[in-house]
Amino acid sequence: MDQINCQNPNHDSQRIKYICVDPNCQVQQKIGCADCFLEDHVTHQRKTLDQFHDQVKQQLDTFNQIEFQPITNTIQLDLERQIERELENCLSCIQYRFTNIKSDLKSVIDGENEKLQESYNALQYNKNQELDSMKNVNDLHIINQEEVNDLVKFYQESTKIQQNYQKASEILLDEKQKVKQKKQKYLYKLRTIMQGLMKEFNELMTTKNLQQDDFSEFETPQKSSMSPNKMISLVESTRSSRRFYMNQTKKLLFGNASRKIE
Template sequence: MDISVCQNPNHDSQRLKYICVDPTCCVPKKIGCADCFLDDHITHIRKTTTQFKEQVSQSIEQISQIEFQKVTGSPQRDLDSQIDFELENCIDCIKSRFSSIKSDLKSQIDSDMTKVQDNCTQFQQNMNNELDPFKLTIQNELPSLNHNELNQLVKFYQEAPKIHKHYSKTAELLQDEKQKVKQKKQKYLNKMKNIMQILLKEFNELMTSKNVQFDDGSEYETPQKQAMSPNKMINLVETARSSRRFPMSQSQKKYFLAAVTKKLD
């Protein structure tokens, strides 16, 4: 039996030439010859089987070309190097305090980037799951398809522009989320730099030859040393840290006071 010709005995074995793509069509049989369409689809939108197959293939190819960019590498590589470079100029006790801040920033940024990556992977899988069945079906001869398979292709044909718009918009939104994470990273990095610049400014003023006077055992302190006493250094760090959420505990203050005093001695 030739599956490419109409099996209706009254249609003179005409070739199955047309596909009904009308969104309002409720007729189960979407493929037919010219007489079939005169009987059941006379006012409906139609395509030839060749046109239909070409356009479905084009839609599949067009949607398949949407790319979901994968996040590669760590978002912290440049952040690590810049923060480490800045911290090299700080005294050891200050550096140890900032390491906790850096760890927190890393965990926040990495967590955000992981969410973006997971969303990219999920939407890529969703798109593949939606398109793969049609990729397989459209490779067959249309007359060989059952009603359900052909109806599914017709439905896909009708909804292909909407599907393409959906996944294109999703890809744009995910790219925007990735950019927001980068901006957040830069914002935190700038805060870190500002804190370190405040500390470095005070350290530079303290360590200039004009200001530094070593304690020779005299009971009198220089005005410069009074202005940058260990307690004031603790207050300076506390002030610089106030924009973050890392206040010093009493034990940390005691440790830091001892470290700074040792440095100044």
């Protein structure tokens, strides 16, 4: 390696050999000969120019290996597919649940209708029996005494019998109205449930709410405040913090020394 001599007239043109790497050094001139370091850097950490060159080159090689992942549409496409799957799962769950509710309600309503049908059949059967037993009213001259007695009894109680059947008819109609009201009540409950679900869904799943979520559970305190501009500022501040003033002569001297090493 070619020698670069010290420009200090009191140092006998000694070879520039060392560079100060002490983090607490306040001296502006960081490189010099042995006498320079005895005068200004006697207790400081130092490296020879060869050592400094090799270590900086190694650090630069390591630094150069840092890679930033390019921003592509892959993240967006993956997110869209995941959102679609989640929405499909959500809709499937809702559809499954409402299908079960529909089945349960149908079973309840079918049970009510079966009871009404049984009551109707029983009333209609009894009424037909009453009518059939009175058909022989046109044959009074040939029917037996027991049948005559039945006709007389019907005649005596016909008003009461009609009232009872009329009352039964009204009760049956009232029960039909109750079943209809139950259907309307179930329908109202379903609508209320759906409105509640949609209201909560709209409040939770708006784009605005998703954007405002800070996702703090996934971030460190440093990351949560690290916007792109702040990252650039961090890099710039890191660079500026390691700079030190060198006049033109010192820059030239240091540059020549570094080039001679290579």
